[in-house]
Amino acid sequence: MLEVKGLGKDYGELTAVGSLDFELDAGEIFGFIGSNGAGKTTTIKMVSTLLEPTRGTAIVAGEDILNNPLGVRMNIGYMPDFFGLYEDIKVWEYLDFFAALYQVPGKERNGVIDTVLELTDLVIKKDSFVSSLSRGMQQRLCLAKCLVHDPKLLLLDEPASGLDPRARSELKSLLAELGSMGKTIIVSSHILSELADFCTSVGIIEKGEMRAIGPVKEITRSLREHHIIEMKLLSAPDEAAEILKKLECVRQVHILGSSTLKAEFEGSEEDQAATLKHLIDQGVQVVTFEEKAASLEDLFLQVTEGAVQ
Numbered sequence: 001m002l003e004v005k006g007l008g009k010d011y012g013e014l015t016a017v018g019s020l021d022f023e024l025d026a027g028e029i030f031g032f033i034g035s036n037g038a039g040k041t042t043t044i045k046m047v048s049t050l051l052e053p054t055r056g057t058a059i060v061a062g063e064d065i066l067n068n069p070l071g072v073r074m075n076i077g078y079m080p081d082f083f084g085l086y087e088d089i090k091v092w093e094y095l096d097f098f099a100a101l102y103q104v105p106g107k108e109r110n111g112v113i114d115t116v117l118e119l120t121d122l123v124i125k126k127d128s129f130v131s132s133l134s135r136g137m138q139q140r141l142c143l144a145k146c147l148v149h150d151p152k153l154l155l156l157d158e159p160a161s162g163l164d165p166r167a168r169s170e171l172k173s174l175l176a177e178l179g180s181m182g183k184t185i186i187v188s189s190h191i192l193s194e195l196a197d198f199c200t201s202v203g204i205i206e207k208g209e210m211r212a213i214g215p216v217k218e219i220t221r222s223l224r225e226h227h228i229i230e231m232k233l234l235s236a237p238d239e240a241a242e243i244l245k246k247l248e249c250v251r252q253v254h255i256l257g258s259s260t261l262k263a264e265f266e267g268s269e270e271d272q273a274a275t276l277k278h279l280i281d282q283g284v285q286v287v288t289f290e291e292k293a294a295s296l297e298d299l300f301l302q303v304t305e306g307a308v309q
């Protein structure tokens with residue numbers, strides 16, 4: 001659905017985006033993560049044909065952004081990080097206007113407007129003025145606008161910013177629903193943990209370079225230097241700690257309380273199983289033995305150096 005090939009952008013002396021290469025399949029929800037100034041907006045704008053690349057190109061649903069920008073535009077829905085809405089018109093007029101721009105035939109437009117209003121949960125605001133909507137509702141209206149021409153690829157630049165927790169969670173389910181409808185979605189954010197549970201893959205960009213990319217689980221695993229295993233015990237944790245410290249695959253052990261231990265672990269799942277067996281063989285009463293996934297936040301801090309341009 002999307003093929004990004006050596007895509008980059010310079011602003012004068014500054015290289016905002018170096019040279020990006022990645023591909024997304026249909027139905028993928030790609031979390032595009034990076035701190036302020038990392039190059040997310042620049043990348044999204046280039047793929048959306050709003051900004052000319054300095055080098056490289058991208059192919060969207062078979063159309064090249066350089067050779068056929070209009071063809072690309074018919075296939076994408078772009079939601080900018082800052083959007084201006086036309087305020088002196090009603091919600092349905094706003095959507096009707098964009099549906100007309102995208103050449104949705106007149107007799108289909110009412111049906112399309114109802115569908116996108118339903119998807120974005122704005123049906124009751126159909127006859128309200130755009131200016132009377134709350135920020136979160138305006139954001140949803142902007143998303144509704146991106147959907148009127150039934151695009152294959154959605155590019156959403158920080159759609160969750162400024163939303164309250166409930167609106168964020170509603171946005172998440174909406175994106176998941178759009179994903180299940182087969183749309184490919186790029187969603188940018190600095191709030192990593194928000195993307196983790198519904199993105200199929202994530203890419204971490206820093207200083208215009210992709211530092212890590214892949215399925216959420218895979219990159220979490222491959223980037224973690226070591227695993228953390230947490231154990232709850234019935235017997236004294238300091239005895240268990242002594243046993244663990246002697247093992248080659250255990251780097252460090254922290255006693256967390258009267259019954260819990262945390263071990264920094266290097267090794268395979270076989271090593272984990274052997275460690276558990278060893279503890280039990282030594283008479284340690286283990287209640288739980290669990291690998292803790294590193295959070296996306298940890299991962300992000302590990303991958304990026306916190307450097308901004």
Ligand SMILES: Nc1ncnc2c1ncn2[C@@H]1O[C@H](COP(=O)(O)OP(=O)(O)OP(=O)(O)O)[C@@H](O)[C@H]1O
Binds near residue numbers: 011016
């Ligand atoms: N029009 C411009 N002229 C000059 N430099 C720019 C321009 N737009 C962006 N930049 C620079 O390019 C770099 C990348 O900016 P970009 O907006 O793509 O980052 P971002 O990842 O979207 O950040 P944020 O999270 O703050 O939105 C920054 O260093 C920024 O200052």
Ligand SMILES: [Mg+2]
Binds near residue numbers: 040041042081157
């Ligand atoms: Mg941005």
